[in-house]
Amino acid sequence: MIDPVPVALLALVLACALATAVLRDVLAAIIAFAAYSLGIAMIWVLLEAPDVGLTEAAVGAGVTTILFLVTITKTVRPPSEAIFESLDPKGLLVAVLIAGVLASTLGALPPVGSAETPVAQSEVTDYYLDNAYEQTEVKNAVTAVLAAYRGFDTMGEAVVVFAAGVGLLVVLGREVFA
Amino acid sequence: MTLLTDALLAAAGAFIILSVVIVYRIVRGPTMQDRVIAVNVVGTNTVVIIALFAAALDSPGVLDIALVYALLNFLMSIAISKFTVERGGVM
Known part of the structure; x- marks a missing residue:
């Protein structure tokens, strides 16, 4: 049986990650990334790694957002009103390939909490x-x-x-x- | 697993689904203020969800993370809000 709580959490993290990737406005992408960081922290807590969750809280939600904001003060807003960035097919292919190669190693990982x-x-x-x-x-x-x-x-x-x-x-x- | 644990996890799941719905507001906007409020709501949800996890997993140490998030979520929203008002005035 699949536990519904981790599935809902993963859906949240995936939605935030996709939003970060495709949003055209950089500030909106930073906000989506902050939400992504919040979701990841909940996953750490659920996997019973509270120290990692605490680090994620301090670094992911606090410092990274402010660092990104400081960084984009040097940039200008794109004039277009479009919400989503147009996706580059070649870049998308490379990204999907890398994700696929990384995902192929998942089967070799031991189950969480395994004694073996x-x-x-x-x-x-x-x-x-x-x-x-x-x-x-x-x-x-x-x-x-x-x-x-x-x-x-x-x-x-x-x-x-x-x-x-x-x-x-x-x-x-x-x-x-x- | 007791009934209480199930109830706590179910409540946490409901809050997570609420957060997933709010991601629509982050994506759609239309203004930056909507997005800031939306990420603030997700952050507040996170504090509640982590507190519910702490009760469900019976590990009070996790509550510290909820406290840290309650503090940092506020800071994050202030930083983004300040940025939208005067571009560059983050610090």
Whole structure:
């Protein structure tokens, strides 16, 4: 039996994504994208990934919308009154092909919450669950792995994000966050 | 699954279908103000739906996400509204 709630959520996300793609006015597309982000966050909550949902809330709904708005201040509105953008058949074909190739890998994914996956059966997982609290004194096992066991990896990620931010400020040639 | 869980999920489903209907207003417009109000309604729906999920899945931690959305949804609508009034005045 197919659960109706995820189906309705996916319909919402799909409708918002299509609206984002085909709307001609850029501001309207940004608004549709914000609605898309709201739908995605609900899917994360339903899949019981609240930390990802929280990140989606902060980044997807808050920061991205404002960044897009700042970006389009440099643009001008198209004079046409048409609501929808005319679709380029070649671009559409490429997009559908890429989506098809990605979708063909879906069958290889394990079901959600399956006990048969390498992650659930690996000895490393058991080691983390048994020793994470004693060794790091962090109550959340995921946080313990990210911040303690893979601390250098996380620091490398932070360096990459910081370098990207510095590079952006240099390219823009001015202090944006003043 | 108890009757209460089913009722909570059914209510969440009704709100989701309402959001799908509102997407029509986002697409159709006709003015930008209609779209801002529409995305605000979707955002408010999201807060209610996530709260219903929190009750249905019996995980009160999820309520934090609903709170964050209640705050950010307001911010998002203000940003877009300000942008439509004075183009470029987002910050």
